[in-house]
Amino acid sequence: MKKYLLTSIKLTAVxxxxxAVLYPLFLSAVGKLARGKGNGETVSVNGKVVGYAxxxxxxxxxxxxxxxPSAVDYNAAGSAGSNKGPTNPDYLKTVQDRIDTFLVxxxxxxxxxxxxxxxxxxxxxxDPDLSPAGxxxxxxxxxxxxxxxxxxxxxxxxxQTVKPLLxxxxxxxxxxxxxxxxxxxxx
Amino acid sequence: xxxxxxxxxxTFIITVLLAIPLGRYIAKVFAVERTVTDFMNPVEKFIYRxxxxxxxxxxxxxxxxxxxxxxxxxxxVYAFFMLLFQDKLxxxxxxxxxxxxxxxxxxxxxxxxxxxxxxxxGESGVTYLTQLFVVTFLQFVSAATGxxxxxxxxxxxxxxxxxxxxxxxxxxxxxxTRILLPVCIIIAILFTFNGMPSSFAGKDTIxxxxxxxxxxxxxxxxxxxxxxxxxxxGGGWFGANSAHPLENPNYFTSMLELIAQTVIPIAMLFAMxxxxxxxxxxxVIFGIMTIGMLCLLVPTMVSEISGSPAIAKLGVxxxxxxxxxxxxxxxxxxxxxxxIITTVISTGSVNSMHDSSMPVSGLMQLLGMMINAFYxxxxxxxxxxxxxxxxxxxxxxxxxxxxxxxxxxKVEAREVxxxxxxxxxxxxxxxxxxxxxxxxxxxxxxxxxAVKPSAWLNNPSYHGFSEMLYEFTSANANNGSGxxxxxxxxxxxxxxxxxxxxxxxxxxxxxxxxxxxLLAKKKYxxxxxxxxxTDSLTFGMMTMAVIIIINALSYFPALALGPIxxxxxxxx
Numbered sequence: 001m002k003k004y005l006l007t008s009i010k011l012t013a014v015x016x017x018x019x020a021v022l023y024p025l026f027l028s029a030v031g032k033l034a035r036g037k038g039n040g041e042t043v044s045v046n047g048k049v050v051g052y053a054x055x056x057x058x059x060x061x062x063x064x065x066x067x068x069p070s071a072v073d074y075n076a077a078g079s080a081g082s083n084k085g086p087t088n089p090d091y092l093k094t095v096q097d098r099i100d101t102f103l104v105x106x107x108x109x110x111x112x113x114x115x116x117x118x119x120x121x122x123x124x125x126x127d128p129d130l131s132p133a134g135x136x137x138x139x140x141x142x143x144x145x146x147x148x149x150x151x152x153x154x155x156x157x158x159x160q161t162v163k164p165l166l167x168x169x170x171x172x173x174x175x176x177x178x179x180x181x182x183x184x185x186x187x
Numbered sequence: 188x189x190x191x192x193x194x195x196x197x198t199f200i201i202t203v204l205l206a207i208p209l210g211r212y213i214a215k216v217f218a219v220e221r222t223v224t225d226f227m228n229p230v231e232k233f234i235y236r237x238x239x240x241x242x243x244x245x246x247x248x249x250x251x252x253x254x255x256x257x258x259x260x261x262x263x264v265y266a267f268f269m270l271l272f273q274d275k276l277x278x279x280x281x282x283x284x285x286x287x288x289x290x291x292x293x294x295x296x297x298x299x300x301x302x303x304x305x306x307x308x309g310e311s312g313v314t315y316l317t318q319l320f321v322v323t324f325l326q327f328v329s330a331a332t333g334x335x336x337x338x339x340x341x342x343x344x345x346x347x348x349x350x351x352x353x354x355x356x357x358x359x360x361x362x363x364t365r366i367l368l369p370v371c372i373i374i375a376i377l378f379t380f381n382g383m384p385s386s387f388a389g390k391d392t393i394x395x396x397x398x399x400x401x402x403x404x405x406x407x408x409x410x411x412x413x414x415x416x417x418x419x420x421g422g423g424w425f426g427a428n429s430a431h432p433l434e435n436p437n438y439f440t441s442m443l444e445l446i447a448q449t450v451i452p453i454a455m456l457f458a459m460x461x462x463x464x465x466x467x468x469x470x471v472i473f474g475i476m477t478i479g480m481l482c483l484l485v486p487t488m489v490s491e492i493s494g495s496p497a498i499a500k501l502g503v504x505x506x507x508x509x510x511x512x513x514x515x516x517x518x519x520x521x522x523x524x525x526x527i528i529t530t531v532i533s534t535g536s537v538n539s540m541h542d543s544s545m546p547v548s549g550l551m552q553l554l555g556m557m558i559n560a561f562y563x564x565x566x567x568x569x570x571x572x573x574x575x576x577x578x579x580x581x582x583x584x585x586x587x588x589x590x591x592x593x594x595x596x597k598v599e600a601r602e603v604x605x606x607x608x609x610x611x612x613x614x615x616x617x618x619x620x621x622x623x624x625x626x627x628x629x630x631x632x633x634x635x636x637a638v639k640p641s642a643w644l645n646n647p648s649y650h651g652f653s654e655m656l657y658e659f660t661s662a663n664a665n666n667g668s669g670x671x672x673x674x675x676x677x678x679x680x681x682x683x684x685x686x687x688x689x690x691x692x693x694x695x696x697x698x699x700x701x702x703x704x705l706l707a708k709k710k711y712x713x714x715x716x717x718x719x720x721t722d723s724l725t726f727g728m729m730t731m732a733v734i735i736i737i738n739a740l741s742y743f744p745a746l747a748l749g750p751i752x753x754x755x756x757x758x759x
Contacts, residue, residue, distance in 0.1 A: 007356065008258035010238040012265065015363065019327045020319045023368065024385075027375050027410045031385030038379060038386035040405055040433060050396045052403055054382055054432040057395040064396070068515070077310050077390055077402035079427035081512040081540035083672030085650035086495045087757050091511075096501055114503040116494065120511040123430030123522075123540045129515040133506060169194035170438035171507060171518040180396055 045181045052076070056128040057177055062105060063145040064183070065130070065138050067176045068117055069098055072125035081123040095119050106141045113137060129173040132161050146187065156182060191507065191520035195488070198442045198524070202449045209450060210457025216365045217338050217358065217462060227364045234360055242357035247350045248704025251339050252697060254355040255332060259299060259693075262328065266295035266321045270313070278316035280389025281404070286312065293681035293688075298325035300692035301333060301564060303415075303422025303535055303667035304658075304684060306676040310404040310426055315387060322422060323411045327371075330418025330451075331362040333566030336696045337455060338362075340570065343703035344594055345463045347711040352704060366451070367417060374447055375413035382436035385409040408434060416447035419564040421535030421667040429525075429538045430514055441517050441538060445525060448534045452562040455569055465594075468722035472572065475727045479561040479734070483551040484527045490547040491523035496757055512543030523548060530555035533564030535667025542645065542654065542670040546754035549653055549670075550746060556664035557617070557742050558734055564665065567692075570699040572730075576721070577606040577702060578737070579730040583719050593721060595713065596706040609698040613663050614741035616687045620659035621745060625652065627679065638674035645672025649756070653749035662687040 031038025041053040051057050058074040059067045067074070071082035084091035098119040099111060115134045139153045160179050164170045215222050235242050246254065269276070270291035274284050286294060290306055294313075297304045298321065307313065313322065339352040379385045384405045391403045408424045412434055415421060425431040435441055453473065460469025494505030508519030517525070522539035529536055530552040541552055555561065560571040577593065581603045584591025591598040624643075627634065628651075632641030644651035654670040661668055662684040669675070675684075720726060 004254050004257040005261065007238050007240060007254075008261045011234070011240075011258065011356065011360070012261060014234055014237055015328065016320060016324060019363070019368070020324045023372070024319055024323070024407045024410045026372070027379060027385045028387060028407055030376055031379045031409065034380050034382075034385075036382070036384075038384055038409075039388050040384045040391075040403070041382055045396065049393065051393050052391075052433075054436050055403055056432070057401075058397060058399060061397060074395075074399075075401055077404045078308060079310065079404075079425050079431050080308070081427065081430065081543060081671070083540055083542035083645050083670065084511065085542060085646040085653075085672075085753070086509070086511065086545055087497055087648075087650065087753055088646045091646075092497055092501065095498065099501060099503060111502045112504055116498055116503050116505040116510045117515055119503055120498070120513075122510075122514050123512045123538070123543075124425075124427035124432060124514065126427070126432055127514050127516075128432050131507070131515055134515070164190040165194070165438045165442075168190055169197060169442065170521060171191055171515065173516050177396070184396065 043177055043181050045184050050181060051177050053175065053178065054128055056126045059176060059180060062141055064180045065135055065142065065176050066118070068127050068130065069119065069121045070125040070127075071121045074126060076126055079124045079126050081125060082121040106138065108140060109137060128175050128177060130176055132157060132172055132174055135174045135179065142183070146183070148186075191518045194438065194442065195520050195524045198445050201442075202446045203453060205446065206450050206453035207457055209454035211461060213366060213454055213458035214461035216361055217341070217458075222365070224365045224369060231360055231364055235357075238356070240356040242354050244354055245351040246354055248339070248343070248352050248700055251352045251355050252700055255336060255696070256693070259332060262325060263295055263299050266299060266325060267291050269317055269321050270294055273314045273317045276314065276316050278387070279314035280387075281311070281314070283311055283314050289678045289681035290676060293685045295321070296685045296688045297667065298322055298420070298422060299329055300665050300688050301329035301418070301420055301533065301567070302662065302665040302688050302692070303420045304662055304669065304688070305422050305667070306681055308426030309424050315406055318406065318411060318424065323414060326411070326414045326418050326420040326422070327363055327367055330367060330414070330420065330565040331359050333564060333696070334362045334366070334451075334455070335359040335566070336700055337566035337569055339700055340573065340703040341459055341462050343707035346707060347595060348709065349707050352700070367414065371410065371413040371417055374417065374443060375409045377443060378409040378412060378440060381440050382433070383409040383412060383440065384433055405433065412444070413447065415536060416444045416534065417451060419448055419452065419532050419534045421529065423536060429536045430540065435538055437516055438521070441521060441525070444536070445528060448532055448536065449528055449562065451565050452532050452568050455566065459569065465722060471722055471724060471727040475731050476561045476572070479558065479731065480527065480531050483531060483555050483561070484524065487527050487548040487551045488520060488523040490545040491519040495545060509545055512540030514538065526552055527555055529668055530666060531558070531561040531563070532568065533559065533664055533666045535661060537668050540671060541657070541668055542672045546750045546757055549657070550750035550754065552668070553657060553660055553746060553750065554738070556660045556666045557613070557738050559664045560734065567665070567696065571695060573699045573702075574606045574609050574695070575730055575734050575737070577602060578610065579726065579733040580719065580721065581606070582733060583726070583729055587719070589717060589719070592712060592718060593706065595711045596709045597712065598706065602702045602705055605698050605702050609695050610737060612690065612694055616663045616691055617656070617659045617742070618745055620662070620683055620687055621656045623683065624655040624659070624679070628655070636679055637677035640679075643674045645674070649749055649753040653753065656745055656749050658684060659687060663691040665692050
């Protein structure tokens with residue numbers, strides 16, 4: 001037993017150096033070559049940093065594309081989902097309220113055209129994206145708030161849409177922060 | 188075909204295509220043949236010399252297990268104290284507090300046993316030091332422990348009659364230097380260039396476009412996420428695990444994380460076929476496991492892609508499927524696939540919140556963890572399947588009226604007893620634990636714990652019961668995913684799941700290693716016309732039948748109270 005313990009202590013020490021010191025230090029050195037230098041990639045508006053490209057933000061003003069509901073109010077220091085079960089009555093009431101709010105702010109939109117992502121919370125509470133449909137359904141409201149033509153906004157969404165990986169795998173998406181940053185820079 | 192489905196199918200195909208050469212490579216590493224990583228030789232020699240290891244020394248199954256258990260015990264003590272005093276140690280840029288003793292107990296065990304149940308949130312519950320020196324470190328060594336135990340069993344299966352399971356220290360060390368570390372470096376570099384942070388910079392504060400001030404947690408994430416998946420660990424850097432956009436920034440990283448967690452369990456099957464020179468045996472097992480996985484996957488994907496009936500009633504459209512708890516960049520198809528992969532394999536990382544999955548999906552996730560042998564975790568998946576094989580051999584033997592044999596050795600009372608005990612243990616821990624928790628919720632709702640039992644559940648009715656059942660199932664499977672609405676950071680859950688974790692990890696390792704060791708010692712009986720052929724398709728189906736019967740008998744009543752009732756009620 002003593003023999004095993006001594007070997008265990010030494011092996012643990014040497015593996016700690018390899019796995020907990022050298023391995024992460026090597027990767028952080030590699031990270032310096034990546035965009036954002038391993039700190040995370042940021043987005044700027046007129047030269048001012050307004051957030052991280054991959055971290056969603058709360059957008060509730062009419063002049064912006066809204067982001068998805070979030071269980072943690074887009075607190076990027078405490079990510080989480082709602083963890084509400086699909087048949088939970090309180091949860092379904094919350095979704096109903098979100099639908100009503102959306103319809104009030106987006107007159108003329110039909111309920112059956114609202115994609116579910118706009119009234120359901122994401123897993124991380126920090127979802128940075130919308131589907132192209134989720135963005136386009138908001139175009140009318142933003143056009144009215146900003147006095148830009150709907151065509152121009154639709155074109156902007158198309159331009160910002162990220163196609164599926166290699167055009168074949170996964171869904172298409174639009175980054176809401178980048179979209180709104182472009183909107184502010186246009187005006 | 189839609190791009191969400193092609194993404195899933197291609198991810199699986201790539202996994203299998205990579206597992207074939209990786210399996211060949213793993214077999215060569217343990218057979219000590221020449222490989223591309225022979226440049227690691229000097230590193231290993233240094234480790235052996237520094238630690239006083241004689242890599243040639245043979246170990247019998249008892250010595251093998253003693254070495255394995257001693258070093259694991261050491262890691263537990265080490266991890267516990269690190270977490271307890273993390274607030275006073277360096278590398279804590281966010282000023283996070285120490286863990287309470289019961290939380291540190293749970294966390295240390297949880298990572299030690301490759302489970303990674305997390306009753307804390309990564310952003311606030313650990314420091315950069317403990318993320319690296321406890322979490323990442325244990326993610327490497329617990330995976331290597333599982334693989335080493337399995338290779339010990341391979342050594343027993345390989346020889347006709349032997350006492351030698353190989354040298355634990357050598358197998359363990361080579362698992363890290365030849366398999367886990369090199370592959371992790373490649374994966375982590377790909378992550379880094381896809382937007383995953385890798386620097387030691389602390390939490391950032393930003394003012395958003397709407398003028399809110401929010402903190403953004405970061406850290407050296409990439410390396411940890413690589414071993415988290417490759418080692419089938421699953422514990423996340425951030426609270427939201429691989430749903431978090433810095434832990435899984437895009438569809439490419441999602442595919443990569445899926446491939447990383449599936450590839451070693453499948454590769455170990457192919458490695459087994461080559462290493463013990465029974466390829467057909469390995470292919471049949473791979474086939475049975477794949478069929479089992481698909482039986483769980485297809486209903487899950489169908490129910491996620493069809494969307495939530497309750498949401499449909501509210502009148503909005505669900506063009507891609509159910510979206511609560513899911514991320515737009517992955518979509519319901521890849522989220523459904525991930526939820527099954529992560530539960531059949533004991534990873535437990537998530538890219539969507541399982542608590543918000545459809546009831547049918549929740550049922551399939553639970554079944555994946557209860558069976559725990561459709562691929563299964565690093566090393567331990569095949570060990571679990573091995574137990575099912577021993578029982579299938581026994582039952583088949585009874586059916587044909589011969590003494591059961593497995594690979595030329597008579598399977599006798601002692602071995603069957605061990606296998607039966609390991610099987611019964613799971614049912615006891617899962618149902619006993621869930622029953623105890625349900626009792627506290629029902630009868631002692633006001634117990635003065637950090638979270639009162641009356642406040643444990645995040646959802647009412649059947650789904651609330653599922654949350655408790657899921658937690659114990661996940662602990663028993665050493666899985667680590669959760670119905671995360673459960674208020675589990677309090678002394679009841681920390682301690683009870685802590686004990687389940689230890690028992691459910693080490694007994695299912697000790698059991699198969701002991702059986703293999705006992706069998707290998709026996710006299711070799713050459714195959715004859717009357718021998719039960721364990722590499723035939725018939726025997727594969729027999730094993731499948733045993734799996735279905737054991738698990739149906741064990742868990743149907745508990746599942747009926749949880750997800751099955753919820754699904755039936757939702758349908759009306």
